[in-house]
Amino acid sequence: MSNLHTDLKIPQLNISLKQPLGLFINNEFCPSSDGKTIETVNPTTGEAITSFQAASEKDVDKAVKAARDAFENVWSKTSSEQRGIYLSNLLKLIEEEQDTLAALETLDSGKPFHSNAKGDLAQVMQLTRYFAGSTDKFDKGTTIPLTFNKFAYTLKVPFGVVAQIVPWNYPLAMACWKLQGALAAGNTVIIKPAENTSLSLLYFATLIKKAGFPPGVVNVLPGYGSLVGKALGTHMDIDKISFTGSTKVGGSVLEASGQSNLKDVTLECGGKSPALVFEDADLDKAIDWIAAGIFYNSGQNCTANSRVYVQSSIYDKFVEKFKETAKKEWGFGGKFDPFDKECVVGPVISSAQYDRIKEFIDLGKKEENLSMFQASEFPVKDTKGYFIPPTIFTDVPQTSKLLQEEIFGPVVVVSKFENYDDALKLANDTCYGLASAVFTKDVKKAHMFARDIKAGTVWINSSNDEDVTVPFGGFKMSGIGRELGQSGVDTYLQTKAVHVNLSADN
Ligand SMILES: NC(=O)C1=CN([C@@H]2O[C@H](COP(=O)(O)OP(=O)(O)OC[C@H]3O[C@@H](n4cnc5c(N)ncnc54)[C@H](O)[C@@H]3O)[C@@H](O)[C@H]2O)C=CC1
C-alpha cells in the first residue's frame, strides 16, 4: 500500500480492487498538502477499512483553480455532443464496474449488497444514460420579438465552477444525481464526499479519467465538512454550490454563500415525510410500500415515510399487520453480513448515528412512555456492527419529539386520524416538506391530497419509488431547488438575455 492506493479484497464476492486514497485533482490522485488522513470504518464490524487523504484549504484552492482553468480553456468550448459522448463512455465503464462500485458501497456504508447497493447502481446507470442523452436536448433559450427593429434572445449558459457536497446515505447515487447533471449542462465540478463514505466516489474518479473527461473537469475532494465543505461554501471563485445533508448544515451553506460571493445555492435537506392510509386502501399493499419506505436503507433516507397516519376504523388491523411485515420481511439475516442475500436491513452508518437513533428509541420508551415494537431484540448481542432493528412506535402524539424530528434510522411513528381534514392538518404540521404518500382507492381524495399537501413529492399508492426522470426537491425547510429530470440540468444553467437592435438610426 502507498498512501495513495491500497489493495482491497471483498471475499464474499471474490472481488479484489486497487482503491485510490488520494485527492483527485486534474485527473491525478495526489496527497493532501498537510498530510492529514481520515480513517474509514466498516459499520458492519466497527473495524477500520483504510485511511484516505483529507483535503486542506490549500487543496480546495488547488482544486478550484483546476476546475476554473478547465472551464475557461476547455470545457466551455466543448460541444454538447462531445459532453454527451464523455457521459456515454462513463456509462459503459459504470456498467462494467457496477459490482465493484456496489461492493464498495456495502463495505463502506453497510447497505445490503443485493437489494440496496445494486439498486443504487441501477439508478446511477439509469441517470447517467438520461443525462448523457440530455446534453443536446435541454432548454437552450428562446427568441423574444420586441419591436420592428428590436428583438431579444436568451441563452442558457453553465454557471462555470460548481461545488457539490454529498452525504453518506447514498454515497455514489447522491454524487451522481449532482455530478452528471452539472457536467451535462457544461460546468466543471469539485465534489466532496462524506467523511465516512468516500471510497466509492474515489474509485469512480478512475472511471472519469478513463471516460476521457479532460483534466480539471471533475475533481473529488474528500475531507471534513467543517473544513472542506466550509471552504467550498465561502470560496470566492465558485459560482454555484449544491448540497445534500442535514437542514442545519444546509442553512450554513446558504449563509456561507451570503457572506462570500452570493454563489447560487441548491439544497436537499431533511424530511419527516407523512404516509396517510385511508380505510378504503388496499391494506396489504399499503403496508408493503410503507415498510419499504421506512426500513429500506435502514431508514437513512431523506424521504423515508417516518410518520404514518392511519384512519381510525382500520388502525388496529394496520398496526398488527405492519408489525408482522416488519418481523417477517425486514431482518438482518443470520450472518449479520450485508453481502448475504438474507440481509435486508444493514447496520446504520456509524457509532455516532447508532447512538443518536438509540437516544430517540430510549426517549420514546422511557421518557415518553410510548408503546413500542421491535422486529428483533435490541441491543443486538451477536455483532459489533451498528445494527438497529425495525422499530415501530404506536399511538404517538403529534407533540412527541419522535414525531417532529428527523431520526434517520429504521424507526417509525404511527398515529390515527378520523377524516381527510384531520389527516391533512397532521400531515402538514411539520417544518419539513420533502415527500408524502397517500393510500386510497378514491381518486378524488388522492388528488385532493396531492393538491393540499405542502411537499415536493407526492406518491399515490406507492412510496419512495423515485425516478431519475422526475424532478425531486423540498418545500419549506427541506430544501431549495430541484434535481433529477429536466431540472437536473436546468439547475446548473443560468439565463443570459441578449438585446438586439437592427435599426440603422439608433
Ligand atoms: N437529506 C439527507 O439526505 C441527509 C440528511 N442527514 C441528516 O443529518 C443528520 C446528521 O448527519 P451528518 O452526517 O452530521 O450530516 P451533515 O449534514 O453534517 O453531512 C452531510 C455532508 O455535509 C458535509 N458538511 C458537514 N459540515 C459542513 C459545513 N459546515 N459546510 C459544508 N459541508 C459540511 C459533510 O462532510 C457531508 O459531506 C442525520 O441524522 C440526518 O438527519 C444526513 C445525511 C443525508
Ligand code: BAL
Ligand atoms: N432517496 C434518495 C434521497 C436521499 O435520501 O437523500
